[in-house]
Amino acid sequence: MRSKLLGLSLLLIVVGGCGGEYILTVPDQVSSVGGDVTVVARLQRNDFFILNLASVKSYLRFQIGDGLERSASTDKLGYSGVRLAVPKKPGRYDLAIRYQDDDGDEVAKTVGAYAWAPDKPVIAVDMDPLPRRRAKLTQGRKGWWTALVKYTVDLLPRATPADAPSARAALAQLAERANILYLTRRSVVNHLQCRSELSQHGYPDGPVLMWRRQRWHLVPGRFKIPKVVVESRLVSQIAELRKTFTKMSVGISQSSLAGRAFVEAGMTAVIVGDAPLDGEKVMRVATWKELAEKGL
Numbered sequence: 001m002r003s004k005l006l007g008l009s010l011l012l013i014v015v016g017g018c019g020g021e022y023i024l025t026v027p028d029q030v031s032s033v034g035g036d037v038t039v040v041a042r043l044q045r046n047d048f049f050i051l052n053l054a055s056v057k058s059y060l061r062f063q064i065g066d067g068l069e070r071s072a073s074t075d076k077l078g079y080s081g082v083r084l085a086v087p088k089k090p091g092r093y094d095l096a097i098r099y100q101d102d103d104g105d106e107v108a109k110t111v112g113a114y115a116w117a118p119d120k121p122v123i124a125v126d127m128d129p130l131p132r133r134r135a136k137l138t139q140g141r142k143g144w145w146t147a148l149v150k151y152t153v154d155l156l157p158r159a160t161p162a163d164a165p166s167a168r169a170a171l172a173q174l175a176e177r178a179n180i181l182y183l184t185r186r187s188v189v190n191h192l193q194c195r196s197e198l199s200q201h202g203y204p205d206g207p208v209l210m211w212r213r214q215r216w217h218l219v220p221g222r223f224k225i226p227k228v229v230v231e232s233r234l235v236s237q238i239a240e241l242r243k244t245f246t247k248m249s250v251g252i253s254q255s256s257l258a259g260r261a262f263v264e265a266g267m268t269a270v271i272v273g274d275a276p277l278d279g280e281k282v283m284r285v286a287t288w289k290e291l292a293e294k295g296l
Contacts, residue, residue, distance in 0.1 A: 021046045022055070022107035025188045026097050028195075028207035030114040030181060032244055034088040037113065040081040041097050043074050054078030058099060064113045065093040086115045092205065111192070114179075114207050121178035122245045124238065124262065125171065126253030127194065127208065128184055131163040131288070132201045166288035168202045173295060175204035179245075182208045183237065183258070209237050211261065238265040250296060270296065 026041035039062050043055040060080045063069040067085060074080040087093055095113035100106045116122070171180060184194060187210075194208045242248050242265060251262030252270045256277040259269035263281045270283045272291060285291045 022099065022101075022105065023052055023189070024060075024097060024099065024107050024109045026095070026109055026111055027188045027191060027209060028112045028114065029095055030116060030207045030209075030241070031086045032118040033086060033090050033115045035086050035244075036083050037086050038081060038083050039095065039097075040079060041109075042078045043080065043099060043107075044078050055099075058101070061096075061098045063096050063098075084113075086113065088115075090115050090117050090120075112195070112207055114181075116179050116245065118245055119247065121250075122241070122248035123174050123178045123180055124241075124248065124251040124267070125180060125182050125206075126184075126251070126255055126258040127182035127198070128186070129254040130198075130201075130203070131167050132197060163288045164201060166292045170288050170292035170295075171204050172202075173292065175206075180204045180206040181241075182206055183211050184208060185211060211238075211258075212236055236261075236265065238262070238267070242266070252291075 023044040023046055024041060025044075026039065029037045029039055031037040041060055041062070043058050043060060044052040045055050046052050054077050055074055056076055056078065058074045058078075058080075059071050060074065061069055061071045062082045062084055064084050065087060067087070070082040070084060072080045072082045084095075091114075093113045093115065094110050096108065096110050098106070098108045174180065182194070182198065184191075186194060191208045198208075199205070238248075238251075238261065249267050250270060251258070251265075251267050252272065253259050253262070254271065254273045254275055256271070256275040259271050259275065259277045259282065262269040263277075263279055266281075268281045268283055269277065269279075270285065270291070271277055272285055272288055274286075283296070285294070
């Protein structure tokens with residue numbers, strides 16, 4: 001009987017299909033006002049509950065605010081990328097990525113596109129240890145990798161929720177004279193949730209980026225339109241951002257690992273708490289309350 005039920009289940013999967021849900025992932029973007037930004041998105045399709053297969057030769061449409069919409073096809077790994085103009089006025093804009101297949105099925109994702117003045121200070125914040133309630137990460141059919149990331153994040157130093165008001169006050173004061181960006185180890189698929197957490201807990205608005213991203217380069221394309229080629233190797237977000245924002249000189253964290261990354265990038269690491277890290281470019285404060293009272 002058990003073998004018959006298993007055979008019937010497999011038959012239903014093969015005949016009727018399972019999944020078919022599109023998965024569109026794209027991170028927040030940040031660039032200087034009036035310039036341009038390279039946006040790389042990935043389109044996958046979830047089949048048979050656990051397989052996220054690359055959607056190949058699918059044309060994604062990209063648009064910042066009401067600006068020019070551009071389109072590019074996905075490669076064999078499901079990546080697609082375009083260069084888009086960034087508005088000339090500083091602020092946060094909606095970056096919309098859309099796709100519609102031949103059957104009329106649609107998927108869309110809206111993330112933040114931040115246009116910043118290059119001469120304004122930028123402060124990087126290690127988001128993962130920020131004091132807040134622990135959120136339930138996206139799980140389910142495609143959740144084994146997310147569960148691993150959650151386990152890793154749970155091992156990081158974490159302030160207690162009682163520190164949250166002081167942390168909010170400290171970052172709010174800094175946001176009055178500097179742009180704030182957040183760095184995380186959590187997968188891009190969870191970044192919308194990350195921004196929701198930050199908003200719910202009263203932290204200043206800012207882009208959520210991974211510490212490292214995939215490297216890309218441009219090659220000549222049809223009609224003299226540059227084509228974005230996504231590579232498999234990773235590059236540091238900090239190093240890339242500091243090329244554009246020369247006043248990105250301070251990073252805040254409770255983790256020695258994150259603090260060391262800031263120092264190696266030539267920044268001053270502000271360590272909140274007692275995480276072990278020493279050096280000329282290390283500034284230490286005992287608590288978030290102290291940082292809120294004394295500032296940098």
